[in-house]
Amino acid sequence: MPVLAGRELRIVGFLCNWCSYGGADTAGVGRFTQPTDLRIIRVPCSGRIDPLFVVKALLGGADGVLVSGCHPRDCHYASGNFYARRRLEVLKGMLPVLGFEPGRFEYTWVSASEGQRWQQVVTRFTEQIHALGPSPARDILAPRRGLASGKGGDSARA
Amino acid sequence: MQELDALKQRIVEALPGLDCVIGWEPGPSPLTAAPLFMRTPADVDRLVWGPFNAPNTAVYLPAFKGRKVGVVVKGCDSRSVVELIQEKLVRREELVVFAMPCRGVADASKVAGRVGDLGQVSAAARDGATLQVTTPEGMAAMPWDEACADKCLNCQYPNALVSDHFLGDPLAPAQGRDAAADEMGRFEAMAPAERMAWWAQAMDRCIRCYACRNACPMCVCRDHCIAQTRDPHWVSQEDGVREKLMFQAIHALHLAGRCTECGECQRACPVDIPILALRRKLNRVVKDVFDYQAGVDPQAVPPLFTFQVEEAKINERGW
Ligand code: SF4
Ligand code: SF4
Ligand code: SF4
Numbered sequence: 269m270p271v272l273a274g275r276e277l278r279i280v281g282f283l284c285n286w287c288s289y290g291g292a293d294t295a296g297v298g299r300f301t302q303p304t305d306l307r308i309i310r311v312p313c314s315g316r317i318d319p320l321f322v323v324k325a326l327l328g329g330a331d332g333v334l335v336s337g338c339h340p341r342d343c344h345y346a347s348g349n350f351y352a353r354r355r356l357e358v359l360k361g362m363l364p365v366l367g368f369e370p371g372r373f374e375y376t377w378v379s380a381s382e383g384q385r386w387q388q389v390v391t392r393f394t395e396q397i398h399a400l401g402p403s404p405a406r407d408i409l410a411p412r413r414g415l416a417s418g419k420g421g422d423s424a425r426a
Numbered sequence: 427m428q429e430l431d432a433l434k435q436r437i438v439e440a441l442p443g444l445d446c447v448i449g450w451e452p453g454p455s456p457l458t459a460a461p462l463f464m465r466t467p468a469d470v471d472r473l474v475w476g477p478f479n480a481p482n483t484a485v486y487l488p489a490f491k492g493r494k495v496g497v498v499v500k501g502c503d504s505r506s507v508v509e510l511i512q513e514k515l516v517r518r519e520e521l522v523v524f525a526m527p528c529r530g531v532a533d534a535s536k537v538a539g540r541v542g543d544l545g546q547v548s549a550a551a552r553d554g555a556t557l558q559v560t561t562p563e564g565m566a567a568m569p570w571d572e573a574c575a576d577k578c579l580n581c582q583y584p585n586a587l588v589s590d591h592f593l594g595d596p597l598a599p600a601q602g603r604d605a606a607a608d609e610m611g612r613f614e615a616m617a618p619a620e621r622m623a624w625w626a627q628a629m630d631r632c633i634r635c636y637a638c639r640n641a642c643p644m645c646v647c648r649d650h651c652i653a654q655t656r657d658p659h660w661v662s663q664e665d666g667v668r669e670k671l672m673f674q675a676i677h678a679l680h681l682a683g684r685c686t687e688c689g690e691c692q693r694a695c696p697v698d699i700p701i702l703a704l705r706r707k708l709n710r711v712v713k714d715v716f717d718y719q720a721g722v723d724p725q726a727v728p729p730l731f732t733f734q735v736e737e738a739k740i741n742e743r744g745w
Contacts, residue, residue, distance in 0.1 A: 320660070323675040327668050340735065340742075350733035354716075357740050358682050358730065361711030365613060365704055366671065367622025374745045404619040408626050411666040 277331040277397050279306040281390075282321060284314045284349075287338035290380025292390075300387040303394040306334065314338065314375075315348025319359035326368055329406045332397035335375040336389065342379060349377070367404060371396050429526055429594040430475050433498070436591045438467045440496055440522055447496030447524070448486055450479045456550040457534050457559075461486070464496075473498070477552040480531040480575065482506055482688045485643040488515045497521060500528040502577060504586035505686040505721030506643040511588070512724055513684070513731075515646055518588075525586030527597040530570070530578035532557060535698050537573055541566050576605035577689050587722060606687075606706050613703060625671060631697040632670040638701055639677055641694035644684045652676060678704040683712045683729045686721035715739050 283289040289310050295302060311317055314337025322333045335356060343349040356375040364370050374393055378386050437447050441464070450459035451472040459478045464470050483497050484506035499507060504525060510516040538544050541559050549560040557573040559566050571579060579602035586592060613621060636653070639645045652660050653673050660676065661669045677691070685705045692702040712718055716729040
């Protein structure tokens with residue numbers, strides 16, 4: 269972070285183990301250059317992603333959240349991504365009411381063999397987040413100063 | 427009121443076969459009704475029906491699952507009953523539903539906005555298009571549409587959607603102003619950061635009493651609410667707006683596709699935070715994407731309990 273201070277934003281990526289994580293790996297093995305703002309969290313299936321993971325990340329100050337799973341019909345568990353698709357679509361509709369620009373959250377599908385597609389997805393999403401800039405949540409929802417500031421996690425957050 | 431007497435008669439007749447019948451009795455103030463659990467004919471005498479029957483009687487039903495109970499419902503309460511049946515949280519055959527056409531309920535917060543301290547109100551009555559409220563300063567009359575709950579202005583289901591005993595003549599759906607749409611319009615007019623700041627300011631008052639959750643008929647996890655787990659720690663004990671908004675997100679998302687917009691969450695809030703807006707927004711999304719309205723059809727499957735391989739209105743490849 270220090271080297272890139274001021275240039276990187278905090279983007280969280282929830283990637284399913286079977287397709288998109290493999291796709292990101294393929295991109296790495298293929299040495300495709302990618303922006304490095306995205307921190308990947310590997311989950312067993314996109315169906316495991318509770319929309320609240322995304323909300324929690326955004327309220328906590330993430331500048332963007334990207335979810336990626338197996339293409340519909342390709343889910344390792346047959347139907348996880350079908351349920352995920354409905355939930356994530358609903359989530360997408362809700363976030364703007366809380367004050368997050370619609371572009372701060374996207375979900376998509378990348379298979380394990382699609383290293384190139386992963387490179388495009390992560391590049392495009394990172395550019396989109398940079399265009400939006402830092403999340404307003406960082407300032408607006410920051411814990412109040414005073415008593416709370418001495419406590420644990422929040423003040424430790426870089 | 428003839429219909430109410432007839433309703434009481436039906437309840438008395440049904441009582442022997444039921445654990446209890448849930449309805450309303452006069453509440454602690456003239457503007458409120460309290461839930462009433464009728465077990466004897468003397469209890470049934472206390473039943474009231476009218477502009478102060480705001481509490482949603484359906485909220486108690488899941489706790490009675492496995493026992494046969496009766497419930498008196500307004501139209502909107504009946505939607506909660508339908509939703510509970512859909513989700514198998516109650517069984518239709520264990521319920522006896524009593525209903526009358528509903529002409530709307532008062533919103534105590536709106537009345538307070540007009541007359542001040544509700545504790546000073548000594549009498550309240552609806553007279554057609556006005557609500558008469560008596561305070562030490564005298565009598566104040568409010569136009570009914572400024573005193574009633576927003577949902578009643580354009581109520582589409584004034585007659586219960588499920589009932590075993592329906593007394594009185596069904597009413598036509600209301601044609602009034604869509605207050606929810608107006609509220610949403612105000613929201614949409616704000617810039618994103620402005621909206622977030624608006625929430626931060628509104629939620630700053632939240633005391634995390636969780637009354638909004640407890641009043642919700644579809645919040646059925648009871649002692650297992652994830653807002654109170656420490657592992658995983660979804661919300662911390664910090665008192666910032668971030669935790670409070672997180673809780674609202676939990677409630678709203680857990681109600682996505684299930685919320686019947688009864689408004690009990692907002693009505694229960696002791697500090698009047700307009701939290702219904704979030705639920706309404708989700709309902710609007712559900713309506714747009716799945717063409718679905720919660721609590722209308724007992725046979726329907728809520729949209730997030732299922733999926734279609736090809737979704738008609740989701741354009742996930744658009745990104
Ligand atoms: S929404 Fe309809 S059924 Fe519910 S209280 Fe208002 S008028 Fe009655
Ligand atoms: S979230 Fe609010 S409006 Fe929706 S069902 Fe629960 S109490 Fe009623
Ligand atoms: S009822 Fe109001 S004050 Fe209580 S937790 Fe809910 S929003 Fe906060």
